[in-house]
Amino acid sequence: MAQTLSSKESSLFRHLVQNYESKQYKKGLRAAEQILRKVPNHGDTQAMKALILNAQGQGEEAFALAKIALKNAMKSHVCWHVYGLLYRSVKNYEEAIKAYRFALRLDPESVQIQRDLALLQVHMRDYQGFLQSRRAMLTARPGLRQNWTAMAIAHHLAGELAAAENVLNTYEETLKSPPPKSDIEHAEAVLYKNTIIAESGDVQRALEHLDAVSKCSNDRSAIMEMRARYLLQLGRKEEAEKAYRALLARNDEYRAYYDGLENALGLSRTDEASREKLHNLYKSYAEKSERVDAARRIPLDFLHQEDFREAADTYLRRKLQRGVHSTFTNVKALYRDAAKLKIISELVDGYSTESLPNGSAGKQTNGNSSKHWDLALAYFLAQHYDHPLVRDSAKATEWIEKAIELGGLDYTYTMTKARIWKHQGNTAKAAEIMEVARSMDAADRYINTKCAKYQLRNDEHEAAIQTMGKFTRKEAVGGSLGDLIDMQCGWFIAEDGESYLRQRNYGLALKRFKTIYDIFEAWQEDQFDFHSFSLRKGQIRAYIDMLRWEDHLRDHPFFTRAALPAIQIYVLLNDKPHFAEESQMNGTAGDSAQASERKRAQKKAKKEQQKSEAEKAANKKPNTGADAETKKEDPDPQGVRLAQTKEPLEEALKWLAPLLELSPKNIAAQTAGFEVFIRRNKHLLALKCLLATHSLDPDSAALHVQTVRFRQALDNLSEPLPENVSQVIKSTFEEKLLPPSTSLSDFNSSFLSKHKNSASHVQATLRVCHMLDASRKQQNEQDLQATLDLPLIQIHEATEALLLLDEWESAPSVRKAYLDAAKRKWPEATAFQRAS
Incomplete structure (x- = not known):
């Protein structure tokens, strides 16, 4: 136990605790020093002083003092509690939990220690431990509703749904009278119980319970949505239809309600007969209000051919006549369908001959002035021709210039002009034009951030910082x-x-x-x-939703x-x-500079870094905030x-582990996993990534290269693999990806024949060619340059080829020839100008 303090020092200790809780650290330190002058080895005071030091950023001193406090008062729950708080502050949660549990053994009645332990357990997703802690807290204070609700949450998170419901029922039975409707906590707990019942799979009982308690809650939208969902799950289609129509009466722009209504009516978008009924359904909702957009836009997703042409024509004319800026954004998802893209192209090209692009009011279009129509149409056409599936930069530029001429001081059109230049690869020109757009409304945060983004795309760090610095x-x-x-x-x-x-x-x-x-x-x-x-x-x-969201945060x-x-x-x-x-x-x-030049530059950089660190050390002043709280300085500002x-591979694993766990369907994550595991000689893990990539995209260019590399890695092992590992590889890799009887050159040729029109796939086969036979480097370089003639090659694919030339250590003349050819194809692209 800690030493006993006199009444004066006891009062000071209470003030010390209050000072810490109110973040008055200077006062707290003075109180601690005053106590320790009288009682130098008082463990609880030392522990509280350690907490304050830790809050001021002096972590090492805090831990050292906390250990001294424990030596002086090994059986003090305060010292162990503080020790746990210190470990929690450095995210060593296992040690923090150990310290909390030891403190709790010394003081089983401490509500604060029990609460801190429970919070850490749920944070660590130790649901069984959380359940035990919450049971102890409920036993200690059964009159507090929070403890009952928390106990139900603990059972729920542990997967014990029946027990969670029983806890909530038990508390409700103790109530002498029904809580008023204004009791938000009770209303929320009732709806929470309903979600537990639904999660248990008893939808019928969940619906009955919801009908019984619906009058107790003010959250009408949630109740109506839950009821409609339950009715649909139970197959009570007519009642579900009424429920979704009631929801649409409250909000006729929410697509989820329309989807629910379609399911309730048993209509399918893929069935011809259903499509006609769906079309009539959406027409009925569109006729109810001139303002509703969803009922007019959704049919464009499932209509085809002439029905689509008619609906799209009506929709586009209506939007363009009203001058709606977001018209293109609303319909660009339709471009994924080639037939719909063709119809939209024909429609908007036809509109351009109906109006006067110069803004003259001499011609009317459906009763609207030509100027409003022309502006909206010019803006739409500029974005249309800038779309990747249409991409005609000359026409896009022509139409955006007309929009700028008609649009006056609205920066939207100038911003789109910058985007068109960006898609041509000219990041310098794009950043310059975006700066013009920003200057048109200096008080607008959105265009300010857009400008900074374009400056960073052009590698203008200082300019981007200055732009963002305005806000x-x-x-x-x-x-x-x-x-x-x-x-x-x-x-x-x-x-x-x-x-x-x-x-x-x-x-x-x-x-x-x-x-x-x-x-x-x-x-x-x-x-x-x-x-x-x-x-x-x-x-x-909302709390349960947050926990589930956090579980998939990365x-x-x-x-x-x-x-x-x-x-x-x-x-x-x-x-x-x-x-x-x-x-x-x-x-x-990675540049091809001479080794001597690199050494001189390296020496100069080191000297400058040492000089900077010396100056910083000489002029160092404590960086403090309010109440002398020390602010941490960055010890590695340049990385x-x-x-x-x-x-480096251990550091890569810190990034890779959450990617593979939470984004297993991300091909880039799987290919990155292979690169790490193959270098760590983790053959089974590398194979797992290969198989995952194959299941997602069997024709992946990266998969092709990595499959060959995996075969080569197996062929060049320094020592044989364990028998069980070899068996797994034979039963998976050799059967699913690359049989041992297949030669790598034949495998590569076959892949090329299937993907000869794709630049990225051709590059993959050339990389494999170089891996198999480095002597044909000259032919590979010629074939790589020939990929620039492929009709569908993109700028980013062409820049990837530059990395391939670096990898092959190609001669400067070869690199120059490739860059010259790329410049002829993309004369505006900044990437090829800078790479020269």
């Missing part, structure tokens, strides 16, 4: 970039990292991608606030966007470790340490 806090630590990181502005950080990767500055690229990783870690940690908040506010259904597109290039960099650094230092020299890694890691 960031000037006093933020780290300037505008620091504020963007604090605000978790993921799109900017990702674009910045991709830009540095293009310049082969791997350190700063990894720095930006690591920032994205840290943002997702922060989102994971943010759960802590909601474990208690949601119970306190009674928002149980399948978010932004995590994938950062993870794939990060893995690519780590794999490259594993193969060529010298790139880690060369990448700091303004992106010279040098990240790039110089001794175990």
Whole structure:
């Protein structure tokens, strides 16, 4: 036990705790020092002082002091509780849970320790432990509704649905009178119980319960949606139809309600007879209001031929006459159907001959002034001709110029002009025009961020930071970039990292991608606030949804966007470790410069870095915020340490593991997994990635190359594989992907014959050709340049070929010949100008 304090010191200790809780750290430290002067070895005071030091960023000192406190008061629940809090702050949750449990043994009645333990258990998804903790908390305080609800949640999360429902029923039976309708916590708990019943599979009972409690809740939309869904699941089509029609009466723009109504009516979009009924159904809803859009747009998804032409004509004319800017955005999903694309093209081309593009009001179109029609039509046609499946940059430019002429000071049209230039590959021109669009409305945040994005696509980092700085806090630590990181502005950080990767500055690229990783870690940690908040506010259904969302957090597109290039960099650094230092020299890694030049540049970069660190150390002042709280400084602002890691494949695995777990259908993730595992000699894991890619896309270009590499890896093993591993490989790889009797050259030729019109696939076969016979490099280089003549080749595929030439260490004359040919095909593309 801790030493006993006098009344004066006891009062000071209470103030110390209050100061910590209110974040008045300076006052708290003064109180702690005052107590320790009288009682130098008081463990509880030392523990509280350690908590304050940790909050001020002095983690090492805090842990050292906490250990001293435990020596002085080994049986103090306060010391063990603080020890657990310190471990939680460094995300060592296993040790934190151990410390909490030890503290709880010393003080079983402590509500705070029990609560902290329960929060950490649900955060770690230790549902059985969470269940035990919540049972103890309910036993200790059965009069608190939160404890009953939390117990039900614990059973629910542990998969014990009947027990969860029973807990909620037991509490309701203790109520002497029904709670009023204004009791939001009760209403939410009732609906939560209904979702538990539905999840158990007893939909009929869920419907009966919902009908019984519907008057107790103010959430009418949720009740109506749940009822309609239950009726549909039970096959009570007529009642479900009425339910969905009632929902559409409340919101006639929500597509999910239309989908439910279609199912209730038993109509199928693939059946000819059903399509006519569906068309009439949507007509009836369109006639109810001139404002409704969904009922007019949805039929375009299932109508065909002349029916589609008529509906599309009506829809497009109506939108264009009203000057709706989003018309193209509304219909561009239809372009995936070649027949519908052809009809839309014919329609809009016909419109262009009906109106006067110069904006004259001399001609009327369906009773509307030609100027409004011409502006909307010109804008639509500009986007239409800029679409990848139509792509006619000359016509797109012609029409956007007309739109700009008619549109006046609206930046929308200038912004689209920049997009057209971007699609031509001229990122410099696109960024320049987007800056013009931004200057047309300097107070608009959207066009400001668009401009910054285009500047980053043109690798203008400083310009992009200045552009974003117009809407960031000037006093933020780290300037505008620091504020963007604090605000978790993921799109900017990702674009910045991709830009540095293009310049082969791997350190700063990894720095930006690591920032994205840290943002997702922060989102994971943010759960802590909601474990208690949601119970306190009674928002149980939203809380369960949040937990399930968090379980799949890293399948978010932004995590994938950062993870794939990060893995690519780590794999490259594993193969060529010298790139880690060369990448700091303004992106010279991998260039064909002379070794002596690279060494001089490297030496100069090191000198500058050492000078900068010396100056920083000499002028270092403590960076503090409110109440002298120390703010952490970035020890690796240029990402040098990240790039110089001794175990790049281990770092790659940190990114790869969540990708493979949560995004197993992402082909890029599977191919990245193969690259990591084959280098770590994990043949079964590499094979698993190959098989996953094959199941997703058997004709994948990356799969073709990796299949050949896997065969070569098996043929060149330094020692035989274990018997069980060999058996698995024979039963999967050799049977499903590449039989041992098939020669690699025949396998490659067969693949080429099937995909000879695809640039990426031809590049894959050429890469395999070089792997099999490096002596035919000259022929491979000629064949690679010939891919520029393929009709469907895209700019990004042509730039990928440059990496292939680097991989083959082709002569400068070969690279120049390829670039010259690419410039002739894409004269505006910035990528080929800079690569010269």
